[in-house]
Amino acid sequence: MEREEKIPPREARIKVLTDFEDVDGVTCAALILKRFPNAVIETGSAKGAPMSGKYDIIVDLPLERSLEAHTWVDHHFATVQEGKCEEKIYDSSAKSAASLLAGYLGIEASELVGIANRADSVSYLTDAPLDFEGDYDPAWNVNDAVKAISSSEDFIEIAKALAFEGPEGVKRKFKAEISHTRGLRRGAEKAVQMISQKAQEQKSDALILLMPPVERRGSTVSGHIVFSLYRRGRIKASVVFYEGGCWINLSRNFYGLDASEIAKRYGGGGHRVSAGAPIGTEKLEDIKLELERAGLKPMIIDLRK
Known part of the structure; x- marks a missing residue:
């Protein structure tokens, strides 16, 4: 009950910062939107320019010196924790930041958390698909969409589709982007063959x-x-x-x-x-x-x- 009292009401327009570059980050954005449909989602990267600003929640990113948050959620080992926050939800043994965030928000989202867990630990249920044929782990739809985008606007649209329509919604709305990623994967097969042969030859x-x-x-x-x-x-x-x-x-x-x-x-x-x-x-x-x-x-x- 104490945790529930700390979390803003559903209609609150909270401000959130999450990682732009991976499935865990977009899944965290989806979880936020499920809990707070009016949330303002901003994106950042641990590998880009230094981040700054004040947020209600920062998730799946290091708490850099110029950042301030009410709540910081992460699971990366040896991550930076130099910024200010009132509450830290940190567990380096967690499979994903999304799993920690879902627990913090008190929402049941096993499908979304499972997607983030499998993607972040690279433990997909199937091999990476080269096209849309056959049965494959639906988490690949989310991964392949995220890999093909370059704007925060597209990132947020993926998060919305994932939050309210699931991975099949991501597949429908971002089929062209997913197809592009799978085309790159098919093109990489030549390099796989070459390197595999060299590894065998050179032991x-x-x-x-x-x-x-x-x-x-x-x-x-x-x-x-x-x-x-x-x-x-x-x-x-x-x-x-x-x-x-x-x-x-x-x-x-x-x-x-x-x-x-x-x-x-x-x-x-x-x-x-x-x-x-x-x-x-x-x-x-x-x-x-x-x-x-x-x-x-x-x-x-x-x-x-």
Whole structure:
């Protein structure tokens, strides 16, 4: 009852800041809209320019120094907590920020929370679809829509569709965007074949991937390459260098490293199997050494050419 008294009434026009770049962030926005249909949703990124402002709720983002909130909700390990807030809902063992937010808001949204949990832990029920045929995890519809957009307006429209129509609503309204993402995934298959063959020839079990400047962390192309190689049993760990940083990822069955610990040493953070750091290829040899110390044999693939 005490928690319910702290939460504003349903009709309140609360102001919320959430992560623009992933399924967890858009699911958090959907949960907010289910609870507060008049909410003002703004988006930010931990990898972009410093964030600032005052909000009722900040979720799935670090609490940076220039941010202020009534309530901050997050689950990322080693995340920044330098801003001001009256209440922190933080649990690094949670599968998603959406799971924490749903509990805080006191709403039953198992389908939406399940989507965020599976996406953020990369534990989808099926392989990534290359088209719209066959049965696949509906969480992919949300992921593939988010990956194709570039504006906050589209992000909010995805959140609205997810909140009130579910993942099928996202599929109907953003079919063109989803189709674009799946086209990129199909195009990445050639790189998967090439890298898989090289890994076999070189007896490598780790990958350092250098992506073209247009790529960003969590891109469809690099993500498809990495997870396809995991499924084939070719590699156990990967580091992807993209414009503005690097993404460190481990196969879920590999326990010889902690991605978040590596990321922390280079000014970043994240989870055990997936983390990021704001470093470029000037640290490539250091990262290669990190993998070798864990007994891995990394190979370097340069797709910038």
